[in-house]
Amino acid sequence: MTQHLLQGRQEKEILWFQRRDVLKAAAAWVALGGLPVAMAQQRSNIVQLAGDAMINGVPLSPQQSIQTGDAIQTGPGTNLIFVIGNASFQVRQNSRLSVERGATLNAVSLLRLLTGAVASVWGKGVDRSIVLPTLTAGIRGTGVYAEIFADRGDRNYFCNCYGTVDMGAGNEKRVSQADYHQAFWADANPNQDGKFLTPAGALNHSDEELEFLAGLVEQRTSWQLAGRKGSRDGGGSMTY
Template sequence: MTQHLLQGREEKEILWFQRRDTLKAAAAWIAMGGLPAAMAQQRSNIVQLTGDATVNGNRLSAQQTIQSGDDIQTGPGSNLVFVIGNASFQVRQNSSISVERGGTLNVVSVLRLLTGAVGSVWGKGVNRSIVMPTLTAGIRGTGVYAEIFADRGDRNYFCNCYGTVDVGAGPEKVVSEAQYHQAFWADANPQNGRFLSPAGAINHSDEELEFLARLIDQRTYWQIVGRKGNRDGSGTMGY
């Protein structure tokens, strides 16, 4: 288990992937052929649901299907993992997101995070983005973690765990090319003259991203190269 720094989160939230029921559900999802098989057999695309969640204002059950265009909210102590198209999502407790529709029902064009936190892994594609109150991120094919810190004046946190992401906050825009966790704070009002400032890797683990990548038959960058860097948020392996 990699070391992880927590800010305002409990250890059990980061260790959700170790739960026996979660591991069994993920193994069954993969063994049964993932999303294509689930669609063909008209099965749910929810890999695992713990606690209470709603979709479009109605209580969500593990047998339902989440579609692009849906609004999702998780309650206290809950955890939700699901797959749409070639993207997988893990929604932490007390979070509110919308998955806006792309060209088809099974393409997410925008992941809009309103409250809370979400981790996600995206296969290659175009015209997809993550939108937060103070940050936008253009997704090309990557693994990311995003969180809104409401107790810090809605300060937004974003980590490009691996891959290439176009990140913007206020008038600032950067192209983040990360091998291993490049993270940012995004503020509505500049801090020390910056809308985007460097951050460390907090509140998420390598294993969570590896879990999500496996659901869509992918591997993280560090799995492919067989080594890791440090979690200082710089995005490099530290060669």
């Protein structure tokens, strides 16, 4: 288990992937053929729902499917894991987000996070973005973690766990290329150096969470492929 730095989160929120019911649900999801078979059999694309969540303003049940165009809200203590297309998502408690439609019903073009936090793994594709109040991230094939801190309304957090991300905050643009967790604070107003994007450490998420999500869409993280890891200082590089 990798060490992880928590800020405003509890340890049990980060260790959701160790729960027996989550492991059983993930094993069943993979054994039953993942999303293509779930769609063919008209089964739910929710891998696991623990706690209470709303979809488009009504209670969400594990038997339902989440589609592009839906608005999602999770309650206290809730953990929600689902798959759309070649992307997988883990939504933390007290979060609000929407997933907008891309070229097809089962392709997410935009994930808009309004409150809370979400980890996600995306297969290769184009014209897909994650939007936070202070940051826009154009993503390709990558794994990312995004969080809006309730006590920091003008500052959001974003980690490019691996892959390439085109980032924008205020009038600042940056391309993030990471093998192992390159993280940033995105501010609504520039700091004294005129920067909207400033370096951050790897907060409130673990390697194992990203590995779990990658497995749901038949992928492996960059560090799994390389067989090595780096420092979780948010710099983005592996140890060579």
